[in-house]
Amino acid sequence: MQLFRPTDLHDDATREALAPRAAEYLLRIKGDLRLGLPVALKDAGTVALVAWVETLTDARLAALSALGHPQLVVTAHRAAALGLPETGAGETVTLDVPQAAGLAWLTAIAGQAAVTAEEPAVPAPQTVPVTAAGSVLHRAAIALAKAEQMLPAALVVPLGEDAELVRRLDLTVMSAADVIAALERDQPQHPISSARLPMDVSEAGHVHVFRSGNGGEEHYAIEIGAPDLTGPVTVRLHSSCFTGDVLGSRKCDCGAQLRGAMSAMAETGGGVLLYLNQEGRGIGLANKMRAYTLQDAGLDTVEANQWLGFEDDERDFRIGANMLHRLGIAQVRLMTNNPAKIAILAAQGIEVIERVPLHQGRTGWNDRYIATKIAKSGHLPR
């Protein structure tokens, strides 16, 4: 006679359905790192503990340093800002963390804080070579920070093959290669809800909210007027700018472009505004404010991003193409001065039949910003 055992309920199909997938594990990893909890990343049989400098505490730094010799991983742009020798663009650079270095040294090297008077003898950073396994792990640590709009600087403590320690510490573990693959994957956007919205520019309009399955930001599509979505549609692909869109900042042209595009759509038979939550060209508002402080000290908008370790532009415009596909829009008249937006929509199967220039928003304060976008970021001039 067969006895019933409760474990019989946990058959393979149940386990398969309920076990977290890579994208879901990724969200746990991101959550832990945001809280300042270290995570364990694996590659090629080795494991390392990883924490972001931005959320690290003195206590956790001390505990991590007791487990092994920590390294600080930064981007090639940040290493260049520190005056270190050139490396390949897009690569990570690994720095030795000197014995005497505390959190103040780490935040200063990461570009988060100025060097403080309490730590006057800041040792100059020294690069250390990394193994192939280390480099995948380091790329994952940096990609995670950028994906969460944190400064791209990570403390890494290699533990060799000591996976048992990680188990005892009850930390979240993931393969570094899986992290990179999950972060790079194109995320389909799903329409979640929509409603009619009368607006100043047009009393006919709808807001559609989209979400991807990976727990990332929500993005919005706003129909202005009643555009025919089956034909060519006038579209504005706009990245959020809290300072420009909401506060009326004079430092950029975003708010004027947003309102100008909406009015033009209302006056020309309707259109669709895609409002992507990609504040600060994808570096987030906290880093944008750091970049603004650097701009007040003389850097331009591109140099400031790079000084903090970011690329000039960290946005993923595939999100906009995915939303257009879900709305059934195949052909667009795109309102932009940015050729990168046109190229990515085209590569994602959206036909851009016309570019509509958007040159509103000169304030007297943003001449250098607009000139830099033309000179360095390929923006089309007036």
Ligand SMILES: Nc1nc2c(ncn2[C@@H]2O[C@H](COP(=O)(O)OP(=O)(O)OP(=O)(O)O)[C@@H](O)[C@H]2O)c(=O)[nH]1
């Ligand atoms: N990092 C950074 N981001 C900025 C700065 N000024 C504005 N932004 C951001 O830049 C983005 C501008 O978005 P868009 O206007 O859609 O894009 P664009 O690349 O200027 O292209 P078009 O306006 O379409 O020509 C927004 O995410 C702003 O928050 C800045 O000085 N530094």
Ligand SMILES: [Zn+2]
């Ligand atoms: Zn702006």
